[in-house]
Amino acid sequence: xxxxxxxxxxxxxxxxxxxxxxxxxxxxxxxxxxxxxxxxxxxxxxxxxxxxxxxxxxxxxxxxxxxxxxxxxxxxxxxxxxxxxxxxxxxxxxxxxxxxxxxxxxxxxxxxxxxxxxxxxxxxxxxxxxxxxxxxxxxxxxxxxxxxxxxxxxxxxxxxxxxxxxxxxxxxxxxxxxxxxxxxxxxxxxxxxxxxxxxxxxxxxxxxxxxxxxxxxxxxxxxxxxxxxxxxxxxxxxxxxxxxxxxxxxxxxxxxxxxxxxxxxxxxxxxxxx
Amino acid sequence: xxxxxxxxxxxxxxxxxxxxxxxxxxxxxxxxxxxxxxxxxxxxxxxxxxxxxxxxxxxxxxxxxxxxxxxxxxxxxxxxxxxxxxxxxxxxxxxxxxxxxxxxxxxxxxxxxxxxxxxxxxxxxxxxxxxxxxxxxxxxxxxxxxxxxxxxxxxxxxxxxxxxxxxxxxxxxxxxxxxxxx
Amino acid sequence: xxxxxxxxxxxxxxxxxxxxxxxxxxxxxxxxxxxxxxxxxxxxxxxxxxxxxxxxxxxxxxxxxxxxxxxxxxxxxxxxxxxxxxxxxxxxxxxxxxxxxxxxxxxxxxxxxxxxxxxxxxxxxxxxxxxxxxxxxxxxxxxxxxxxxxxxxxxxxxxxxxxxxxxxxxxxxxxxxxxxxxxxxxxxxxxxxxxxxxxxxxxxxxxxxxxxxxxxxxxxxxxxxxxxxxxxxxxxxxxxxxxxxxxxxxxxxxxxxxxxxxxxxxxxxxxxxxxxxxxxxxxxxxxxxxxxxxxxxxxxxxxxxxxxxxxxxxxxxxxxxxxxxxxxxxxxxxxxxxxxxxxxxxxxxxxxxxxxxxxxxxxxxxxxxxxxxxxxxxxxx
Numbered sequence: 113x114x115x116x117x118x119x120x121x122x123x124x125x126x127x128x129x130x131x132x133x134x135x136x137x138x139x140x141x142x143x144x145x146x147x148x149x150x151x152x153x154x155x156x157x158x159x160x161x162x163x164x165x166x167x168x169x170x171x172x173x174x175x176x177x178x179x180x181x182x183x184x185x186x187x188x189x190x191x192x193x194x195x196x197x198x199x200x201x202x203x204x205x206x207x208x209x210x211x212x213x214x215x216x217x218x219x220x221x222x223x224x225x226x227x228x229x230x231x232x233x234x235x236x237x238x239x240x241x242x243x244x245x246x247x248x249x250x251x252x253x254x255x256x257x258x259x260x261x262x263x264x265x266x267x268x269x270x271x272x273x274x275x276x277x278x279x280x281x282x283x284x285x286x287x288x289x290x291x292x293x294x295x296x297x298x299x300x301x302x303x304x305x306x307x308x309x310x311x312x313x314x315x316x317x318x319x320x321x322x323x324x325x326x327x328x329x330x331x332x333x334x335x336x337x338x339x340x341x342x343x344x345x346x347x348x349x350x351x352x353x354x355x356x357x358x359x360x361x362x363x364x365x366x367x368x369x370x371x372x373x374x375x376x377x378x379x380x381x382x383x384x385x386x
Numbered sequence: 387x388x389x390x391x392x393x394x395x396x397x398x399x400x401x402x403x404x405x406x407x408x409x410x411x412x413x414x415x416x417x418x419x420x421x422x423x424x425x426x427x428x429x430x431x432x433x434x435x436x437x438x439x440x441x442x443x444x445x446x447x448x449x450x451x452x453x454x455x456x457x458x459x460x461x462x463x464x465x466x467x468x469x470x471x472x473x474x475x476x477x478x479x480x481x482x483x484x485x486x487x488x489x490x491x492x493x494x495x496x497x498x499x500x501x502x503x504x505x506x507x508x509x510x511x512x513x514x515x516x517x518x519x520x521x522x523x524x525x526x527x528x529x530x531x532x533x534x535x536x537x538x539x540x541x542x543x544x545x546x547x548x549x550x551x552x553x554x555x556x557x558x559x560x561x562x563x564x565x566x567x568x
Numbered sequence: 569x570x571x572x573x574x575x576x577x578x579x580x581x582x583x584x585x586x587x588x589x590x591x592x593x594x595x596x597x598x599x600x601x602x603x604x605x606x607x608x609x610x611x612x613x614x615x616x617x618x619x620x621x622x623x624x625x626x627x628x629x630x631x632x633x634x635x636x637x638x639x640x641x642x643x644x645x646x647x648x649x650x651x652x653x654x655x656x657x658x659x660x661x662x663x664x665x666x667x668x669x670x671x672x673x674x675x676x677x678x679x680x681x682x683x684x685x686x687x688x689x690x691x692x693x694x695x696x697x698x699x700x701x702x703x704x705x706x707x708x709x710x711x712x713x714x715x716x717x718x719x720x721x722x723x724x725x726x727x728x729x730x731x732x733x734x735x736x737x738x739x740x741x742x743x744x745x746x747x748x749x750x751x752x753x754x755x756x757x758x759x760x761x762x763x764x765x766x767x768x769x770x771x772x773x774x775x776x777x778x779x780x781x782x783x784x785x786x787x788x789x790x791x792x793x794x795x796x797x798x799x800x801x802x803x804x805x806x807x808x809x810x811x812x813x814x815x816x817x818x819x820x821x822x823x824x825x826x827x828x829x830x831x832x833x834x835x836x837x838x839x840x841x842x843x844x845x846x847x848x849x850x851x852x853x854x855x856x857x858x859x860x861x862x863x864x865x866x867x868x869x870x871x872x873x874x875x876x877x878x879x880x881x882x883x884x885x886x887x888x889x890x891x892x893x894x895x896x897x898x899x900x901x902x903x904x905x906x907x908x909x910x911x912x913x914x915x916x917x918x919x920x921x922x923x924x925x926x927x928x929x930x931x932x933x934x935x936x937x938x939x940x941x942x943x944x945x946x947x948x949x
Binding site: 121124153154155157159169170173174175176177178179180183186187188189190191192193194195197198215216218219372375376379383 | 597599618619621623625627628629631632633634635636637638639640641642643644645647661662664665792793794795797798799800801802803810811
């Protein structure tokens with residue numbers, strides 16, 4: 113049995129998240145992964161941007177850095193590059209990472225810097241009251257899309273893969289055992305690892321779109337998020353409306369800090385030769 | 387000497403900023419005087435009008451840019467026309483005779499030399515036009531010692547091009563000697 | 569001009585002198601983005617840092633560069649970024665984060681003309697008020713200036729010293745002329761110029777409170793990864809580093825950010841006086857314009873006019889007291905700047921109508937010449 117109190121900042125509870133929010137589930141899953149991998153609290157740095165998910169650092173007893181909107185990956189790049197010994201985790205949301213922080217997102221992936229990015233996708237700007245985000249599905253309502261969203265949504269896992277990340281996975285807060293495995297795998301990977309985590313926002317998204325209670329939203333995840341292997345075996349008809357989950361991409365490629373270390377060594381060797 | 391001001395002008399890519407740095411470094415590091423080098427350039431990496439200025443003095447140099455030029459080097463017609471207004475009466479004007487046809491009105495000591503042609507035909511590479519020019523203006527201006535400039539060139543040019551650049555410098559000195567009849 | 573220290577004489581441009589000053593100060597992290605006329609600072613450091621155990625990264629944008637610098641600083645590294653006007657605008661958001669979170673770092677702005685893309689290759693001094701008020705919210709700011717390569721070297725070191733002493737971002741504003749003027753500089757021997765390093769916590773982790781009030785008012789932030797686990801945020805926070813909505817604590821946080829600079833203003837503010845003691849006309853100038861002003865003062869004296877130069881090398885906090893004291897002795901100030909009078913407003917505030925403040929302004933991309941200033945001196949004498 114894991115003692116969560118060993119990892120949380122109990123003095124900051126109760127947390128600010130709404131009843132039915134998935135963010136607390138991710139926090140616990142992350143704590144289990146830290147414990148499983150034996151990562152010391154002193155060696156872990158969590159960096160976040162702005163939004164509901166970005167409040168996670170306040171609740172976990174490691175080195176924590178809450179930054180500006182969209183910029184977590186840029187700050188995290190500085191932390192990791194300055195001290196590669198540290199395990200750096202970025203906690204961010206769909207609006208934070210793929211709208212205002214989109215540039216840092218694709219470039220952190222391109223560099224393949226050894227950062228684990230936990231991107232909570234709730235399809236909406238929750239903290240600011242339910243504005244449309246780059247991942248809001250077409251046709252859904254938001255406070256700034258009252259007549260239905262007319263824009264296509266980003267595939268944020270696909271974006272990270274295309275930009276150069278070495279590990280990409282998608283999980284959700286209903287399938288928690290799978291989520292634990294995905295977060296642990298991401299933390300164990302050397303390189304830029306993304307875990308897109310579908311986490312419902314009953315307050316700003318579910319309610320506005322008449323999706324029912326928080327339990328109904330959980331049931332939606334249960335019925336519609338399907339492991340990729342399983343989904344691949346389904347008929348086209350069965351696949352409709354389903355979201356693939358699991359490890360979507362896992363390759364070995366040069367990591368930024370390691371490449372820089374090699375450059376430093378090369379310069380030393382060149383100097384000796386000279 | 388209070389202030390000796392020279393402006394090296396031409397088009398972007400001719401290496402005039404490097405030429406300016408060489409003159410300034412020669413004055414300071416090898417002749418033990420004071421010098422300041424500034425530059426001005428447009429958005430073009432190649433072409434356009436570009437200038438480097440060098441102020442040489444035995445004292446402190448406060449204002450770093452040229453106020454009243456003692457010497458203007460112009461490697462193109464555009465730069466000659468654009469940058470000659472600050473040349474003082476009786477000042478030295480050195481132009482590339484192959485590229486500058488119209489001289490500005492005024493009472494100047496004018497020296498015409500086929501600078502680019504010397505680089506291409508006598509040294510064998512257009513890329514050393516700036517160093518040929520350095521040789522010419524060193525000899526004509528006479529404010530920085532020829533040896534100091536030689537050392538400054540060797541310290542600045544890429545490894546493996548020393549011989550080529552020395553040849554360019556010597557050709558410049560030679561061309562200048564012919565112009566002033568020494 | 570600076571008093572010349574002992575050491576190796578080299579010829580160096582202001583931008584490279586800035587990079588060398590950073591290295592002398594112990595800076596081992598640079599993150600930047602290409603922008604004229606500051607790029608030579610990055611180009612110099614990308615060659616040097618990997619050989620000195622340091623880190624260099626060209627980020628995807630200006631905002632990211634500022635973020636990376638703050639992240640690196642929190643691991644204990646002295647970190648630098650360099651930019652020019654448009655990039656300085658972009659960095660303001662994260663400069664504000666460094667102010668709020670009290671993370672030391674240095675931001676160099678090699679000024680060009682604005683607004684917007686303006687004149688990328690031409691000098692200006694149009695960012696001096698942005699340096700003070702560019703990031704939103706009330707807070708103290710430390711901003712330095714330099715006029716020569718030697719001074720740029722020394723002011724870069726001072727910028728790091730002030731950043732580490734007062735746990736705040738420090739801005740260094742130079743301009744295209746200073747950045748691109750190659751001139752004589754002496755690299756002092758190591759140890760000849762004082763280098764300040766960040767204070768370390770004096771208590772064990774269990775007793776550590778990151779933003780606890782100290783005697784000097786300056787917090788002691790531990791390096792990430794050293795066993796002191798704490799929270800850093802851009803939100804208003806208590807001394808624990810955790811966010812607060814308590815009005816009293818919000819107020820204390822905001823007042824602290826101004827107070828920690830203001831109560832040390834006498835240690836931070838510096839200016840240079842040249843022939844000012846018996847002057848009737850005080851020229852006020854900084855950066856490259858101070859060089860023109862010095863020449864103008866010499867020429868005015870030769871013409872029989874008692875002129876002097878007041879040259880602030882700390883732009884913020886502004887030396888209002890010294891301006892007032894000078895105003896009591898002179899007939900007029902001549903404030904010369906490559907903008908439309910951004911600091912002349914501060915001179916007027918400081919002078920409290922005890923002396924007239926006349927302006928010499930230039931915004932056409934050409935430098936202010938000694939002659940322009942001299943003519944104004946003659947006109948108002």
